[in-house]
Amino acid sequence: MCGRFSLTATPEEVREFLALLELEDFPARYNIAPTQPILAVIAGEQGAPGSNLPQRRALLIRWGLTPGWVKDPREFPLLVNARAETAAEKSSFRAAMRHRRILIPASGFYEWRRPPKESGEKSQAFWVRPRHGRIVAFAGLMETWASADGSEVDTGAILTAAANPAFAPIHDRMPVVIAPEDFDRWLDCKTQEPRHVANLLRSPPEDLFEAIPVSDLVNKVANVGPEVQTPADPSVVVAKPKPKAAKPKADGGGGQMSLF
Numbered sequence: 001m002c003g004r005f006s007l008t009a010t011p012e013e014v015r016e017f018l019a020l021l022e023l024e025d026f027p028a029r030y031n032i033a034p035t036q037p038i039l040a041v042i043a044g045e046q047g048a049p050g051s052n053l054p055q056r057r058a059l060l061i062r063w064g065l066t067p068g069w070v071k072d073p074r075e076f077p078l079l080v081n082a083r084a085e086t087a088a089e090k091s092s093f094r095a096a097m098r099h100r101r102i103l104i105p106a107s108g109f110y111e112w113r114r115p116p117k118e119s120g121e122k123s124q125a126f127w128v129r130p131r132h133g134r135i136v137a138f139a140g141l142m143e144t145w146a147s148a149d150g151s152e153v154d155t156g157a158i159l160t161a162a163a164n165p166a167f168a169p170i171h172d173r174m175p176v177v178i179a180p181e182d183f184d185r186w187l188d189c190k191t192q193e194p195r196h197v198a199n200l201l202r203s204p205p206e207d208l209f210e211a212i213p214v215s216d217l218v219n220k221v222a223n224v225g226p227e228v229q230t231p232a233d234p235s236v237v238v239a240k241p242k243p244k245a246a247k248p249k250a251d252g253g254g255g256q257m258s259l260f
Contacts, residue, residue, distance in 0.1 A: 001081045002138070002158050002175045004218060005109035006030050006127075006229070007039065009135050014039070014058075014105050017135045018183070023058050031110075031228050033221045034080045038063045040142060040156055041103040043187035056187065061102075065157035066145040067092050073145065082141055082157045084176050084201035088194040093157070096141035097194045101186055103137040103178060104158060108209070110218050113170045125218050126170055126211040127229045136208070139176040139186060139201065159201060166206040177204040 007014075008028040015023040018041050032038060037060045044055035065079040079092055087093040108129035115121040130136050139159040146152045159176040167174050178186045182200055185192055218228040 001160055001171070001173045002109050002111070003034065003080060005032050005106045005138075005158075005175075007032065007105055007135075008107045008226075009105070013135060017180070018056055018058070018103065018105060018137065020056050020058050028226075029224070030226055031218055031221065031224050032063070034064050034078055036063055037061065038156065039105055040140060040154075041105065041137070041187070042100075042142070043184075043189070056183075059154065061142055061154040061156045063157075064155055065092070065096070065141060065143050066153075066155045067143055068095070068145060070145060079157050081160045081173075083173075084139070084159045084161045087141065087159060087201075088198075093141055096143050096157075099189050100142040101189055101197070102140040102142045102156060103183060103187065104140040104156070105135050105137055106175075107135060109175060110214075111167075111171045111174070111211075123216075124232075125214050125216060127214045127218070128167075128170075128174075128209050128211045130208060131210050136177045136204075137180075137183065139178050161201060161203040164203040164206045167203075167209070167211070170211060174203060176201050177208065 006029060008030060009017075011023050011025050014020070020041065021044070026039070039058055040061045041056050041058050044057040063080060065082070066073050066076060070076045082090070082093045088097045108127060110125060111128055112123045112125050114123045140156050141159065142154060142156045144152050144154050160173045161176050163170075163172050163174045178200060186197055186200055212229075213232040214229060215232050217223045217230075
């Protein structure tokens with residue numbers, strides 16, 4: 001799952017990465033939590049004839065999807081994540097998968113490795129960031145919920161997939177990441193049905209992220225500064241992927257595995 005994430009890139013970096021026509025300034029956010037506003041990107045309207053300018057549009061939505069058919073959000077569970085394998089069939093996400101797919105820019109996310117209770121060990125928080133140090137775009141879904149008095153609120157969820165082998169020692173789920181070359185296809189809800197984009201809903205490549213153990217400061221929503229990403233005691237062991245059999249090189253040397 002993904003219960004916390006971060007967006008510390010500058011507005012200009014986000015605008016360029018997602019090819020947005022415009023984007024208002026926003027502060028660096030180190031500990032984004034459910035129910036808070038998050039930045040979402042949707043496909044915009046068709047541009048002027050002959051124009052090849054990007055038309056993607058950014059807006060703020062509440063993290064925690066509420067389907068349009070819900071009468072009282074207070075009596076409905078907060079849908080922070082959606083399982084990629086079943087989102088197209090689930091009543092809570094079916095319409096959004098068909099009509100309202102979004103991108104959610106992030107600088108990384110947090111996850112907790114929770115040992116069995118009987119072990120007596122403490123949970124360990126990890127700051128999971130792209131190895132290339134830049135931005136990624138999570139696959140997301142959006143719904144606009146309208147109350148009886150006519151007021152509306154845009155809400156959203158992050159799609160997750162089964163963890164790749166490198167991340168599995170920490171958690172069995174992780175966010176789906178959409179590659180830049182697939183942005184248009186994912187956002188195109190007019191010609192691309194859920195079955196057409198199903199191949200995008202997979203776990204990220206094993207070498208995309210690195211996991212850094214951090215202190216439990218990130219556990220508290222009130223902690224919003226960069227200190228939540230400070231590496232913890234280096235004695236903490238970071239989960240590593242299971243080694244694969246390396247193909248021998250012509251000179252007989254073996255390739256070095258990339259550790260998570």
